Amino acid sequence: MLVFLLIVGLVVSTFYVEENSEESEQIIKGDVIMPTKVSRPGCEETNRCYVPSSITINPGKQVTWVNEDSAFHSVTSGFYDAPTNLFDSGYLDPFESFTFTFEESGTYDYFCTLHPWMNGQVIVE
Numbered sequence: 001m002l003v004f005l006l007i008v009g010l011v012v013s014t015f016y017v018e019e020n021s022e023e024s025e026q027i028i029k030g031d032v033i034m035p036t037k038v039s040r041p042g043c044e045e046t047n048r049c050y051v052p053s054s055i056t057i058n059p060g061k062q063v064t065w066v067n068e069d070s071a072f073h074s075v076t077s078g079f080y081d082a083p084t085n086l087f088d089s090g091y092l093d094p095f096e097s098f099t100f101t102f103e104e105s106g107t108y109d110y111f112c113t114l115h116p117w118m119n120g121q122v123i124v125e
């Protein structure tokens with residue numbers, strides 16, 4: 001019984017340490033991430049250019065995007081051939097983030113100015 005408790009204690013403490021170190025490595029906590037390799041076409045087939053590709057929030061709330069890829073990306077409102085000029089992150093370096101506050105209800109499409117296949121959506125309701 002004592003041995004069993006020791007093993008359980010060891011497992012629990014190991015898990016705790018791992019969880020903590022993982023948190024300290026990820027300094028910026030994003031709502032939406034740009035994962036690796038989305039700078040080539042293909043991510044649009046599974047809707048994983050921005051993850052999640054659609055996020056729903058309440059009015060007045062903000063969304064933070066984090067570029068977890070090794071290439072530049074942007075978060076720009078509208079579509080590639082029809083930007084809306086509501087927001088534009090500019091080129092985000094790897095692990096750089098961008099935050100925007102959505103005041104009004106609506107559906108906001110956005111894209112990456114460098115990679116036309118990258119599309120995402122913010123739904124405010």
Ligand SMILES: [Cu+2]
Nearest residue numbers: 073112114115
């Ligand atoms: Cu991009």
